[in-house]
Amino acid sequence: MARSSTRISLADVARATGTVMGNFDSAAVGKALGGFASTYIGGDAHPNVADISECLFFSPGDGRIWLQDQRMVLLHTEALGSLRREMVDSLGTKQARGLFTRAGYVSGARDAQLVRKQWPDADPSAAAIAGTRLHALEGVVKVELVQVVYDAKSGSYEGEFLWHNSSEDDEHIAAYGIGGSPACWMQVGYATGYVSTLFGRLIVFRETQCRSMGDAHCRVIGKSADQWDDIEEDMRYLNAREFVDTAAYARPEPDAAELPSASASAGDAMVGASSAFNAACHQLSRVARTSATVLFTGESGVGKEKFASMLHKISPRKSQPFIAVNCAAIPETLIESELFGVERGAYTGASVSRPGRFERASGGTLFLDEIGTLSFVAQGKLLRALQEGEIERVGGTRSIPVDVRVVAATNETLRQAVREGKFREDLFFRLNVFPIHLPPLRERRDDIPLLMNHFLNHYRRKHACNVRGYSQAAVRTLLNYDFPGNIRELQNLVERAVIMADVGGLIDVHHLFTSGETLSPDVMTLRLQEGSDTLNLAATTAQAAATVAVPSRSSPSPLSLEQTEQAMLQRAIAASQGNLSAAARLLNTSRAKLAYRAKKHKLV
Numbered sequence: 001m002a003r004s005s006t007r008i009s010l011a012d013v014a015r016a017t018g019t020v021m022g023n024f025d026s027a028a029v030g031k032a033l034g035g036f037a038s039t040y041i042g043g044d045a046h047p048n049v050a051d052i053s054e055c056l057f058f059s060p061g062d063g064r065i066w067l068q069d070q071r072m073v074l075l076h077t078e079a080l081g082s083l084r085r086e087m088v089d090s091l092g093t094k095q096a097r098g099l100f101t102r103a104g105y106v107s108g109a110r111d112a113q114l115v116r117k118q119w120p121d122a123d124p125s126a127a128a129i130a131g132t133r134l135h136a137l138e139g140v141v142k143v144e145l146v147q148v149v150y151d152a153k154s155g156s157y158e159g160e161f162l163w164h165n166s167s168e169d170d171e172h173i174a175a176y177g178i179g180g181s182p183a184c185w186m187q188v189g190y191a192t193g194y195v196s197t198l199f200g201r202l203i204v205f206r207e208t209q210c211r212s213m214g215d216a217h218c219r220v221i222g223k224s225a226d227q228w229d230d231i232e233e234d235m236r237y238l239n240a241r242e243f244v245d246t247a248a249y250a251r252p253e254p255d256a257a258e259l260p261s262a263s264a265s266a267g268d269a270m271v272g273a274s275s276a277f278n279a280a281c282h283q284l285s286r287v288a289r290t291s292a293t294v295l296f297t298g299e300s301g302v303g304k305e306k307f308a309s310m311l312h313k314i315s316p317r318k319s320q321p322f323i324a325v326n327c328a329a330i331p332e333t334l335i336e337s338e339l340f341g342v343e344r345g346a347y348t349g350a351s352v353s354r355p356g357r358f359e360r361a362s363g364g365t366l367f368l369d370e371i372g373t374l375s376f377v378a379q380g381k382l383l384r385a386l387q388e389g390e391i392e393r394v395g396g397t398r399s400i401p402v403d404v405r406v407v408a409a410t411n412e413t414l415r416q417a418v419r420e421g422k423f424r425e426d427l428f429f430r431l432n433v434f435p436i437h438l439p440p441l442r443e444r445r446d447d448i449p450l451l452m453n454h455f456l457n458h459y460r461r462k463h464a465c466n467v468r469g470y471s472q473a474a475v476r477t478l479l480n481y482d483f484p485g486n487i488r489e490l491q492n493l494v495e496r497a498v499i500m501a502d503v504g505g506l507i508d509v510h511h512l513f514t515s516g517e518t519l520s521p522d523v524m525t526l527r528l529q530e531g532s533d534t535l536n537l538a539a540t541t542a543q544a545a546a547t548v549a550v551p552s553r554s555s556p557s558p559l560s561l562e563q564t565e566q567a568m569l570q571r572a573i574a575a576s577q578g579n580l581s582a583a584a585r586l587l588n589t590s591r592a593k594l595a596y597r598a599k600k601h602k603l604v
């Protein structure tokens with residue numbers, strides 16, 4: 001075990017301190033659960049209070065507290081209160097509220113990922129309730145459920161909760177007394193992050209009553225973004241910068257077929273609320289007002305061109321041209337004349353003089369994607385343009401002054417290219433004035449539900465396919481997927497799925513990853529993981545591997561997840577002569593989990 005062996009579970013703490021366990025499962029929760037369309041969640045539905053409490057580990061030996069695999073801290077609410085006060089006083093209420101809302105969002109999204117990972121089979125409503133229990137376990141607020149209506153068919157969600165003993169209200173009232181607006185900013189962010197991540201679509205929570213406004217308790221209402229009339233105000237706090245796209249969440253018309261096709265391409269929208277995304281946005285707005293050269297780095301598909309064009313749009317050069325060049329797409333022999341233009345007679349075929357991209361971008365921004373692929377000669381000319389603000393056309397003798405802001409992007413490490421002698425060091429330093437790293441999607445997972453929501457809206461408009469939303473299995477799959485192709489891959493998956501899915505139906509896993517194609521190793525691995533979150537395949541021992549054959553990735557007819565799981569269970573049970581405990585050991589899981597799954601597949 002990687003972590004310290006001195007672990008104290010919550011139950012141990014409770015025993016030691018005399019705390020009563022499980023009392024945060026309010027009776028009202030059970031009573032109110034009638035609100036769930038057809039599901040009753042009894043005390044046994046997983047994850048229950050005891051399951052959730054078991055996720056918390058104290059490891060004082062090495063100074064860590066864990067909530068499953070997330071590191072936590074115990075922080076005095078008064079310390080949080082003073083942080084809050086300082087932020088409000090120095091940044092203003094609006095800014096501070098935004099910061100806390102976004103921090104809450106990240107926290108909620110993480111907790112939803114934990115529940116998804118830990119209880120992949122949990123009923124959606126039980127998984128939703130788990131969020132209220134986690135929030136209570138974390139000491140933030142006691143949640144009483146008034147009603148929740150979740151329609152699995154349409155994916156629509158509406159929830160109403162009462163919040164008691166809100167820690168944020170305690171601190172807010174202590175500092176500012178009773179006021180005119182709600183103050184549970186982080187908690188609202190948490191609820192939005194949790195439920196949106198769980199259902200794979202943006203569900204916006206709003207506090208309609210708050211203790212900080214003199215009410216006896218806080219009342220919060222959560223609805224799908226398209227069910228609120230006006231979410232501009234809510235989104236203002238979720239988005240770090242004004243240029244982050246709010247229209248992306250706008251209410252789609254009920255009948256997509258009547259809509260004109262979306263005018264802006266999906267590529268234009270900037271969508272996200274994760275801390276990694278926000279950090280990049282902050283940097284972008286800092287440097288936009290200057291003329292400094294910006295270098296975007298990051299894997300392909302992370303949206304470097306999107307950031308570059310946004311940089312232009314929010315800069316003083318916005319009314320001038322934005323010219324984008326993908327250096328890798330232009331043959332080496334042509335790149336020079338493309339960038340710097342050509343004089344008549346420079347070479348055979350150059351019958352007329354023409355300006356290059358540099359001249360065409362005059363006064364505006366020139367975006368050079370895949371800058372690492374530039375030839376040495378072109379690198380030298382580019383350096384000169386950056387240093388002296390002038391260029392020379394191919395075959396020309398005259399220097400032409402240019403006023404161009406150069407923005408470059410690379411998905412390889414230029415530093416490495418410099419070391420290997422493939423890229424000029426002086427040019428590298430010129431370009432690297434203001435580097436902005438764009439993280440891969442797997443490092444900003446909190447944004448996946450927002451992006452899913454955004455692309456779904458975009459493509460159902462574009463293709464006039466009125467798909468309702470994502471199935472639970474599809475949400476789970478996308479949340480667990482690694483996205484080697486980053487945002488572009490997610491975008492492509494959603495576009496295809498919107499076309500594949502039935503009108504009025506939900507997007508399911510097989511719409512995202514069609515079975516007709518040869519599955520990429522990633523998807524196959526994903527499918528295996530998807531079924532094996534509790535049957536830990538990765539940890540399967542050599543002994544198990546000998547008896548439990550995992551289908552080969554190049555298997556001609558890919559097995560479905562269900563079939564794969566069933567085959568594995570069958571073999572493990574057979575190899576253990578029907579002894580479920582032994583079979584569970586073989587698959588590195590618990591007997592209870594194995595028994596549950598075996599029963600599901602009617603193997604016992």
Ligand SMILES: [Zn+2]
Nearest residue numbers: 184210211218
């Ligand atoms: Zn409140």
